[in-house]
Amino acid sequence: MKLESGCDFITPNDYPLRPYSENQLGQAPHYDPGLLILLLPGLSNGLQLEHHGKWINANPQPNSIVVSIADQIEILTNGKYKCVFHRVVLNNNVRRISLPLFIGPSLDTMVSPLPECVDEHHPPAYLVKTYKELLEANQYHEIDVKSCLKNVRL
Numbered sequence: 824m825k826l827e828s829g830c831d832f833i834t835p836n837d838y839p840l841r842p843y844s845e846n847q848l849g850q851a852p853h854y855d856p857g858l859l860i861l862l863l864p865g866l867s868n869g870l871q872l873e874h875h876g877k878w879i880n881a882n883p884q885p886n887s888i889v890v891s892i893a894d895q896i897e898i899l900t901n902g903k904y905k906c907v908f909h910r911v912v913l914n915n916n917v918r919r920i921s922l923p924l925f926i927g928p929s930l931d932t933m934v935s936p937l938p939e940c941v942d943e944h945h946p947p948a949y950l951v952k953t954y955k956e957l958l959e960a961n962q963y964h965e966i967d968v969k970s971c972l973k974n975v976r977l
């Protein structure tokens with residue numbers, strides 16, 4: 824994958840306080856686009872990851888950066904490393920601000936399973952698309968539950 828230039832973007836999140844409302848969602852369950860996400864998770868909890876059908880709290884350490892796998896790593900590794908399905912639950916007591924940096928290749932980069940991850944037992948499991956086409960498949964709407972992965976998994 825050519826990574827001399829890339830398409831990175833930051834989409835800050837500001838989640839309001841919602842007293843007296845248990846488990847109200849700040850972000851619906853979704854997959855993130857791109858290669859990797861570097862997230863400054865702010866001071867409050869709320870980020871949850873799906874693991875074997877259950878939601879678990881990420882509970883990042885104070886002053887840490889959360890690194891998570893986005894959809895292109897799943898495609899590049901031919902499904903070996905799965906994109907993290909996650910959501911945000913609003914906090915009853917603390918206003919939550921988070922800062923995710925979405926790291927991706929340039930928009931015209933073809934994203935396909937790496938040859939090292941394909942063999943006779945692991946045939947290519949994803950369609951070959953450019954990063955731009957992957958974003959379009961997701962309607963540029965990263966918080967939509969519909970991930971581009973659904974459109975490119977074979």
Ligand SMILES: O=C(O)CCC(=O)C(=O)O
Pocket residue numbers: 834836850855862864869870909910911921922923965
């Ligand atoms: O607020 C968070 O911790 C996560 C944000 C997130 O998942 C996103 O913006 O895609």
Ligand SMILES: [Fe+2]
Pocket residue numbers: 853854855909
């Ligand atoms: Fe996300």
